[in-house]
Amino acid sequence: MPAHDLVVVANRLPVDAHLREDGSVEWEPSPGGLVTAMESVMRNVDSGAWVGWAGSPGEAPDPFEADGMQLYPVMLSAEDVARYYEGFSNATLWPLYHDVIADPEFHRTWWDAYREVNERFAKAAAAVAAPGATVWVHDYQLQLVPSLLRDARPDLRIGFFDHIPFPPFELFAQLPKRNQVLRGLLGADLIGFQRERDALNFLTSVRQLLGYTHHQHEITVPGIGSAPARVVTAKAFPISIDSHAVGEMAEDPEIQEAARTLRHELGDPRKVVVGVDRLDYTKGIRHRLKAWGELLNDGAIDPDEVLMVQVATPSRERVDAYRQLRDEVELTVGRINGDFASIGRPAISYLHRSLDRRAMTALYQAADVVLVTALRDGMNLVAKEYVASRPDELGVLVLSEFAGAADELRAAILVNPHDIDELKTAILRALAMPEEEQRAAMQSLRRQVLDNDVQGWAHAFLGELESAGRAQDVPTGPTVRLTGDAGPSREELTSALSEFARTPRILVASDFDGVLAPIVADRDAVQPDPTALGALRELAELPGVNVALVSGRTLTDLDHHTQMPSSVVLVGSHGAQVGALPPDMDAGTLDGAGTQMDDERERLLESITATLRRIATQHPGAEVEVKPSAAVLHTRKAKGRYAANATEVALEYARTLPDVKITPGKEVVEFSVVDSSKGSAIQTLARACAADAWVYLGDDVTDESVFEEIGDNDLGIKVGTGDTAATFRIGGPEDVAGVLEELLALRRG
Structure with missing residues (x-):
């Protein structure tokens, strides 16, 4: 799969599918503020990609190129759309983030879907990002x-x-x-917001809920356990539009003629007032219509001279709140027209559909006043598009102070849309504003919009991202040699094993759970494959061969379940415990200083164990295992959400333990008061037996520390699926015995 230097991740791809008459699919640019903003950015990137949903539930299409962009679709099922998108994103987060204008709904199944879909998007982005690439994730979904x-x-x-x-x-x-949402966001190096007050709200939530400190806009995020802290920057980057492209359209004689034609078709009214919104309860459409209806009823506006045009782009029509809003808006428009319209001349011209960019620019040029009355809005690009569409420097913008654009467009008539009387006064002021005053205000607005376009926004954000967190050492990414379930063929593995078997001195090592034995819920009931164990025993008896089992289990537990002879080295607790060595290995090579327990470590381990037991008690099915130098929370037996919740609580606790090594694995989180890893254990064993090369079989994230150490002559065999630093892959524990027997036969030969 290609690797890209810039990867944009958003809920939707920037295109919509349209069926041609011959049944083929044509991809066209889709409407929307994000797509409009990012389109020009992506065109100026040498190696860019966009990861997102194609818009229809079901299997995702293959990656494709459209409108000059490389696109990678993510699959969403109909259930994902209902729970992740319409549910948690738009019925929980959207109303809560917009000042609870509508009541948010909370359902745990929606959260489950939200988490699962986010995992899918992250995996897709990680797969197409080049080493050291920049990934720009967008929006609340x-x-x-x-x-x-x-x-x-x-x-x-x-x-x-x-x-x-x-x-x-x-x-x-x-x-x-x-807290999970905050920690999700804090995985970024830079978090951008539309307004300064949004950034301050975020910083306050991080301080109050997570207890993290911040200095101005920089948050210190502690690592998990002994992992180093990171610095995350959170600040405002007001988004803008491609003002150059909008300005070019506005100068197009055809569009200017279309604007004149539009006014004529509307009956050549003295004034045209326009509202352009997505049909959403945050946009203040109901407040606007109420004010307009009262102005007509007061006689302050003559419907034969002043016409209102309301464009309401369809939005989320499967969500109850949006269906209800459409009904209310259409009933209100119908009532106002019934009360005040003349025959053949409406008081409000209402369009419930999308307009393309050229039609929208013509409408802006036909408008004497544009009303942006959002009750709460991140930015509102309609306001900026209207300003950029008026090279004649005429027209009046009435702008809600609760839209992000109000921070920049101070020359607009700013209004509190909740105050209907104030809104009515603002509309009348806009209709009566003389041209000289219009020009002065529009000149100021246009300078702001034209000097701060979407390119400047993107350049500012990406420039800040490049330097964000650079005070810390940028971590080296994990080596990924194999992705998904891909890997060399079985014949290639046989060839590599054959060459390895001819090496004079070799070390053969393996994990236990998930490799020599299938993973089971009851750890004590584990049943290792006798054929695999037999092959290891026989390998250990051959000249120039040393064998080791390296596990997260304790030495006692590992010995109990394997019954290996003294010729096989047992390594427990992820390398913190090493059993007796056979005579041909140099015991002096093992440096035990870092793995020795003392009184301070014993007390720390007791405290950790007590806390993990409390967590397990609160999450039925979770269990705690105590090792000589570690405590482990097991969640394999936990039902439903208890497993994920117990893991989350354990990792939250881990952030308070700066001197402890934390190792999350498959349904386990290990807290070790001794700094050890399987990778360092294998390297030490290889030196102790003077091995020329080693082979290791592992299935878990803890085994990646071994695969990371692979040298030119070593072999790493991943058991199962998933991205890995291993060089080969086999299907599962059922294939391990065959590999070991094959290696045994090759070595004997």
């Missing part, structure tokens, strides 16, 4: 992706931009799973 990407690819520069408001702490604190 994907707030967990930065942390998931950080775990999978710490080499990446990760940015997140929040296109909608971030709520005050008092509102955000209502969100179930609020």
Whole structure:
């Protein structure tokens, strides 16, 4: 799969599918603020990709190129759309983040889907990002992706931009799973917001809920256990539009003629007032219509001279709140027209559909006044598009102070849309404004919009991202030699084993659970494959061969389940415990100083064990295993959400333990008071037996520390699927015995 230097991750791809008459699919640019903003950015990148949903539930199409961009679709099922998108994203987060204009709904199954879909997006992005690439994640639907990407690819520069408001702490604190959302966002190096107050709301929530300190806009995020702290920057980057492209359209004689034609078709009214919005309860459409209806009823506006045009782009029509809003808006428009319209001349011309960019620019040029009355909005690009569409420097913008654009477009008539009387006064002021005053205000607005376009926004964000966190050492990303379930053929593995078997001195090592024995819920009931164990025993008796079992289990437990002879070295607790060595290995090579327990470590381990037992008690099915130098939380037997919740609580606790090594694995989290790893254990054993090469079989994330150490003559065999640093892959534990027997036969030969 190609590797890209810049990867944009957003809920939707920037294109929509349209069926041609011959049945083939044509991809056309889709409407929307993010697509409009990012389109020009992607065109100026040498190696860029966009990861997102194609818009239809079901299997995702293969990666493709459209409109000059390389696109990687992510699959969403109909259930994902209902729970992740319409549910948690738009019925939980959207209303909560918009000041609870509508009541948010909370359902745990929605959270489950949200987490699962975010994992899917993160995996897709990690697969197409080049080493050290920049990944730019967008918007509230994907707030967990930065942390998931950080775990999978710490080499990446990760940015997140929040296109909608971030709520005050008092509102955000209502969100179930609020800490998980914050930690998801803090996986980024840079978090961008539309307004300074959004950034301050986020910083307050991080301080109040997670207890992390921040200096101005820089947050110190502690590592898990002994992992180093990171610095995350959170600040405002107001988004803009491609003002050059809009300006070119506005100068097009055909569009200017279309604007004149449009006014004529509307009956050549003295004034045209326009509202352009997505049909959403945050846009203040109901407040606007109420004010307009009252102005007509007051006689302050003559419907034969002043016409209102309302464009309401369809939005989320499967969500109840949006269906209800459409009904209310259409009933209100019908009532106002019934009360005040003349025959053949409506008081409000209402369009419930999307207009293309050229038609929209013509409408802006036909408008004497544009009303942007959002009750809460991250930015609102309609305001900026209107300004960029008026090279004649005429027209009036009435702008809600609760839209992000109000921070920049101070020359607009700013209004509190909740105050209907104030809104009515602002409309009348806009209709009566003389041309000289219009020009002065529009000149100021146009300077702001034209001097701060989308290219400047993207350049500012990406420039900040490049330097964000550079005070810390940028971690090296994990080596990934094999992805998914891909790997060399079985014949290639046989060839490599044959060459390895001819090496004078070799070390043969293996993990236990998931390799020599299938993983089971009851760890004490594990049943290793006798054929695999037999092959290891026989290998250990051959000249120039040493064998080791390296496991997260304790030495006593490992010995109990394997019954290996003294010729096989047992390594427990991820390398913290090493059993007796056979005579041909140099015991002096083992440096035990770092693995010795003392009184301080014993007390720390007791404290950790007590805390993990409390966590296990609160999450039925979770269990705690105590090792000589570690305590382990097991969640294999935990039912439903108890497993994920117990893991989350354990990792939250891990952030308070700066001197402890934390190793998350398959349904386990190990807290070790001794700094050890399987990788360092294998390297030490290889030196102790003077091995010329080694082979290792492993299945878990803890085995990646071994695969990372692979030299030119070594072999790493991943058992199962998943991205890995191993050089070969086999299907599962059922294939391990065959590989070991093959190696035994080759070595004997």
